[in-house]
Amino acid sequence: MKRTIFGNQGLPWLLLAPQLAVTLVFFLWPAGQAVRQSFLREDAFGLKTSFIGLENYAALFRDPQYLNSMQVTAVFSLAVAALSLGLALLLALALDRMLGSARIYTTLLVWPYAVAPVVAGIMWWFIFNPTIGIMPHMLRALGYDWNHGLDGSDAMVLVVIAASWKQISYNFLFFVAGLQAIPASLREAAAIDGAGPVRRFLTITLPLLSPTTFFLLVVNITYTLFDTFPVIHATTEGGPAQATNILVYKVFNDGFLGLNLGSSAAQSVILMAIVIALTVIQFRWIERRVEY
Amino acid sequence: MLRTMTVSSLALMTSLSAAEARTELHWWHAMGGELGTKLEEIVAGYNASQEEFTVIPSFKGTYPETMTAAIAAFRAHEQPAIVQVFEVGTGTMMAAKGAIYPVYQLMADMGEPFDPSAFLPAVVGYYTDTEGNMLSMPFNSSTPILYYNKDVFEKAGLDRDTPPQTWADVEAFGQKIMESGAAPCGFTTGWISWVQLENLSAWHNQPIGTLENGFGGLETELTVNGPVQVRHWENLKKWQDSGLFQYGGPGGGNDAPPKFYAQDCAIYMNSSASRAGVVANAKDFEVGYGMLPYYDDVEGAPQNSIIGGATLWVLQGRDEAEYKGVADFFSYLSSPEVQADWHQFSGYLPITQAAWDLSKEQGFYDANPGADVSIRQMTLNPPTENSKGLRFGNYVQIRTIIDEEFQALLSGGKDAQTALDDVVSRGNALLREFEAANR
Numbered sequence: 025m026k027r028t029i030f031g032n033q034g035l036p037w038l039l040l041a042p043q044l045a046v047t048l049v050f051f052l053w054p055a056g057q058a059v060r061q062s063f064l065r066e067d068a069f070g071l072k073t074s075f076i077g078l079e080n081y082a083a084l085f086r087d088p089q090y091l092n093s094m095q096v097t098a099v100f101s102l103a104v105a106a107l108s109l110g111l112a113l114l115l116a117l118a119l120d121r122m123l124g125s126a127r128i129y130t131t132l133l134v135w136p137y138a139v140a141p142v143v144a145g146i147m148w149w150f151i152f153n154p155t156i157g158i159m160p161h162m163l164r165a166l167g168y169d170w171n172h173g174l175d176g177s178d179a180m181v182l183v184v185i186a187a188s189w190k191q192i193s194y195n196f197l198f199f200v201a202g203l204q205a206i207p208a209s210l211r212e213a214a215a216i217d218g219a220g221p222v223r224r225f226l227t228i229t230l231p232l233l234s235p236t237t238f239f240l241l242v243v244n245i246t247y248t249l250f251d252t253f254p255v256i257h258a259t260t261e262g263g264p265a266q267a268t269n270i271l272v273y274k275v276f277n278d279g280f281l282g283l284n285l286g287s288s289a290a291q292s293v294i295l296m297a298i299v300i301a302l303t304v305i306q307f308r309w310i311e312r313r314v315e316y
Numbered sequence: 317m318l319r320t321m322t323v324s325s326l327a328l329m330t331s332l333s334a335a336e337a338r339t340e341l342h343w344w345h346a347m348g349g350e351l352g353t354k355l356e357e358i359v360a361g362y363n364a365s366q367e368e369f370t371v372i373p374s375f376k377g378t379y380p381e382t383m384t385a386a387i388a389a390f391r392a393h394e395q396p397a398i399v400q401v402f403e404v405g406t407g408t409m410m411a412a413k414g415a416i417y418p419v420y421q422l423m424a425d426m427g428e429p430f431d432p433s434a435f436l437p438a439v440v441g442y443y444t445d446t447e448g449n450m451l452s453m454p455f456n457s458s459t460p461i462l463y464y465n466k467d468v469f470e471k472a473g474l475d476r477d478t479p480p481q482t483w484a485d486v487e488a489f490g491q492k493i494m495e496s497g498a499a500p501c502g503f504t505t506g507w508i509s510w511v512q513l514e515n516l517s518a519w520h521n522q523p524i525g526t527l528e529n530g531f532g533g534l535e536t537e538l539t540v541n542g543p544v545q546v547r548h549w550e551n552l553k554k555w556q557d558s559g560l561f562q563y564g565g566p567g568g569g570n571d572a573p574p575k576f577y578a579q580d581c582a583i584y585m586n587s588s589a590s591r592a593g594v595v596a597n598a599k600d601f602e603v604g605y606g607m608l609p610y611y612d613d614v615e616g617a618p619q620n621s622i623i624g625g626a627t628l629w630v631l632q633g634r635d636e637a638e639y640k641g642v643a644d645f646f647s648y649l650s651s652p653e654v655q656a657d658w659h660q661f662s663g664y665l666p667i668t669q670a671a672w673d674l675s676k677e678q679g680f681y682d683a684n685p686g687a688d689v690s691i692r693q694m695t696l697n698p699p700t701e702n703s704k705g706l707r708f709g710n711y712v713q714i715r716t717i718i719d720e721e722f723q724a725l726l727s728g729g730k731d732a733q734t735a736l737d738d739v740v741s742r743g744n745a746l747l748r749e750f751e752a753a754n755r
Contacts, residue, residue, distance in 0.1 A: 067753045068408055069415040070391045089742075155571050173565055174727045263566055264723040281380050282713040283387065283408070284749070 055296065061289035068283035080290035089266060090274070090291070097270045100184060101248040108188040109240060112195030113233075117225070120203045130200060137193035141251060145258025148186035152259075172260065176267030179260045183268045186259055187252045195240050202236035203229070242306050249299055271295050338370045341638045341645075342396035345373055346382040346626065347456070350592070354661055362648045369641035371398075379405075379626065380712060386631065390415055395631045397638045398645075400455065402626045403442060407530065407709040409629050410451060411754040417630040417639065419646065420449040428643035434668050435650070438620060438694045442705035443627050446531060452627040453646050456664040458589040459621045460511040461689050462606040465499070468582040469604070472498035479606025483551065486583065486609050490560040493582045502560040503583035504576060506569035509718040510624050511585050511608070512552065513540055518703035519608055520544050521616035530707040534751040538708075538743045541736035544614055549732035553725050563726055566719035573597070587624060588690030591663035605686030607693045619703045620696045625664060656680075665691055709750030714743045 062080050066073045084090045115133060119126050136144070152159045152172060160170035172178040206229060214224045230237075253272050256262060262269035262277060269277070272295060279288025347355045352375055359371050376382040379402035386399040401409055409416055423430035432440065432450050443452045466476040472493040480486045490502020505511050517524045523539045530536035555561035562581055564572025569586075576584035577597040584594075585608065594603055610617040628649075630642055648654060655671030658664065660680050666672040672691060675681065681688040697703075708714060721735040721742075730738070 065753050067412065068387050069412045071412060071414045072754065155574060173571070174563065174723055176727070261566075263720065264727065265720040265729070277716075278713075280384055281716075282710065283384065284710070284713075 058289045058292050058296075061285055062293050063286075064289075065286050068285075076286070080286045081294070084287065084290055084294070089269075092266055093269050093271055093274045096180075096266070096268060097249070099180065100187075100252075100268070100270050101245055103180075103184045104187045104191065104248045104252070105241065105244040107184060108191040108195050108244060109237070111188070112192045112240075113199050113237075115192070115196050116199035116203055117229075119200060130197075133196050134193045136190050137197075139190060140254070141187075141190060142254035142258050144190050145186055145255040148182060148189070148255075149259045152182050172264070174264050176264055179264055179268045183252075183256055183259055187248065187255045190255075191244060191247060195244070198236050198240055199233070202233045206232045238306070238310060241310070242303065245302055245306075246299060249295065271298075338368060339635075339637045339641050340370045340372055341398065341634070341641045343371055343373045343398040343400070343628075344376045344382055344386055344396045345400040346376060346379045346402070347400070348375060348377075351456075351662055354658070358649070358654060358658065361654070362645055365648065366644070369644060371641070371645055383408075390631060390633070393633065395633060397634045397642050398628050398630055400626045401452070401629050403457075403624050403705075404711045404715055406443065406452075406627075407707045407711050407750070410445070410707065411534070411709055411750070415632055416451070417632050418445075418449060418451045419453050419630060420451070422630055422639060423643055423646070426640050426643035428647055430643075430647070434670060436665070436667060436669060436672070436691075436695065438699055438704075439623055439665060439667050441699055442623055442707075452629045453649065454627050454667040455625075455649065456589070456658075456662065457623040457625040457627075457667060458587040458664050459623050459690050459694050460507065460515050460585055460608060461588050461693060462608055463576065463584045463586070463590075463594055464604045464606065465576070465579060465582045465598075465601050466604045467601040468493060468498045468579060472496040472582075476602075477604065479604055480583065480609055481606070482612045483548070483609045484612070487551075487555070487560065490555070490583070494559065499579055499582045500559070501562045501575065501581040502555070503585065504562045504564050504569075504572045504581040505584065506564055506572045506586035506590065507624075508563075508566070508569065508722050509715045512548065512722075513545060513718055514706060515608060515621050516548055517542075517545060518620065518622045518705075519610055519618050520614045521619040521700055521702050522614075523702045524706050525708060528701040529705065531701070531704070534709065534747075534754060536708060536747060538714075538740045538747070541733065541740045544611065546732045546736055547611070549722070549725060549736060553732060556726055566716075566723065587663075588665065589625065589663040591687065592661070603686070605689045607689060607696075618693075618696060620699055621693050622703060622705050623665065623694065660684075660687075663687070663690070665694065708743075708747060709754065710746040713746055714739075717742045717746075 063075060063077060064073050065076045065079070119129055119133075139147075151157050152170065154160045154171045154173055163170045170178055172182045210228055210232075211224055214228055219227070249270075250272055252270065253276065256268060256270060256273045257276075260268045262273045271291065275288050275291045275295065278284045278291065282288075343359070345352070345355060356373055359373050363370050374396070376385045379400075382399065383401050383405045386395060386401075389395045420430070420432065422428075432444075432448075435450075435454065439454050439457045440450055442457075443454060444450050462479055464479050469478075469489070470476040472489075473496060474489055474492060480489050486503060493499050493502055514524055516522075517540060522542050522544050523529060525536045525538045525540075527533050527536040552561055556563060562572075562575055564570065564575065572581075572584065572586065573590070573593065575581040576594070579601060607618065608621060628646070630639070650668055652668060652670035652674045655666050655668055656674040656678070659666040659671060660675060660678075666675060699705075718739055721730070721739045724730045724738075725732055725735040
């Protein structure tokens, strides 16, 4: 292969400079601030600051509420990722078999993605509101007393549905594109060999979809860890009794409402570490099993 | 032509210099909707009443949002001169010694005549330090009272003019209301933390925390797991199970008012400042007013209720000229006419004796029966160290803890004793943290 070699060492840096500047200002600098703040104890007004080392971190891991928040986040992330990926794949498969009306369905299914998370949250809050919502009304008719204001599992179901609903559109779009990239001849050949639809799906479609699935898994986990903040804020505000208080919401709650900046900074550093670790794991271990 | 130009430019110059001569000062507040409009009206009245200062009010969202916005602005040296802070933030503000300009000191420094004894002790006590100095300017203070549906009471065979006085009454009336089918629920309430724990404690003369409910120092500890509080929370759980009580949600309890307006619940406890909303929404029934219920076998009950709402804090770091304006504006705000007008419009308490007297003189309480329940309840007895208010750091978070533990109680996860014990232990951890950060 012929390699192009640039004589000027400055040019690549110059071309990279805008991107590097953006990363520096909007990512590295704030992240550095968070790390610094996480070693400090400070009153709300910033009048008295003292260095306390790792005390903020130690306090977090002694705090049962924080450990609970970790657990809640794990349940929430897995449930949202599983539900939105699973449903999106089902819808995409159904659409793949359609001929005439596929375009209309695609358009309709993509719409929810255009809805802002906070609007989606408020909408689901209305639908499931125990006093005025339609769902609790219907569930009551079926003999189930829905009350996400008091029942932690109800609240978790609500935020999982609200957070997944939006993400399904996004996942769906990628699955449709992924499915279209699979040559029809492969599936036809398998069909001629006598493989049923389930077998064709498991041995041909799924492996060939794995790059898409892998990509979506990474995106979805990041989405559930960070972007679901507005959904929680608009529906349960982390309640009842912290049953839906995911890590990113707790960062906001303790930092912006509780004004405990040291602890909040320590939490965001931990959250950052979790996301970095998850991404590394996904790329090192799962990507190996992906067939491009 | 030339002359007219000269004259008009001269006029322009004088008007400009007149505008420049006015010192501008900013007031960040959390009054939305009708209250916000009324507040702007008051400010416009002040700006028109004198030539020297212009107060510029800015709406900054909810109480916590306004407070955190002001604190963030202080850190960035962009703070307003005046910020409205809710009573829960009092402990945090008081501890920030270098950030706040105590009102008593401001008034003295600026040579503004100021008489702290003109204010109602039950109101200012909350915002006064242990040496008796007023640290912030009361503006909108309220206290929880009881509202009830007179028509439902009559339908249930109760006297329409007798509100329940004790918790035993609430239970008996509620049962009668439910059995007769007059309404599906006995009572609901806003603010579990403020009404059914803090005020419950003060109303029964029970301590909320050690060291005079935190007035005595940062080493204070919560004591809300006493027998009266436990008994009350046990009852609330029992009544919720039987349907007599319906939970209105955490914080202010957003689901509570609709339950009362829709005549689902016959009795409703909430801030006296909810009165305007109640009157506006109770279209199909007549509303009665009463004091908070009490347990008549508890010695010292009823004592007096404590306030909520917000006060105006002055922040350090502005020009002297602005502080002169602040002092002048505060005098205007606490004048009887302005106070009486604000009180009558909003349902907030009149903060001075003069404003209360003026409202009486104007015949406001005769024309609006029930509007003085709040003030009578506040001043029922001289406040004790258990009932003059509370002062805890990190209290915004502790309020949340109270809501969480109450939810755990209602959902059956904990009994009342455990829930309140956990309020105390979790709250104390936050108090120790606050102590460490402000030592």
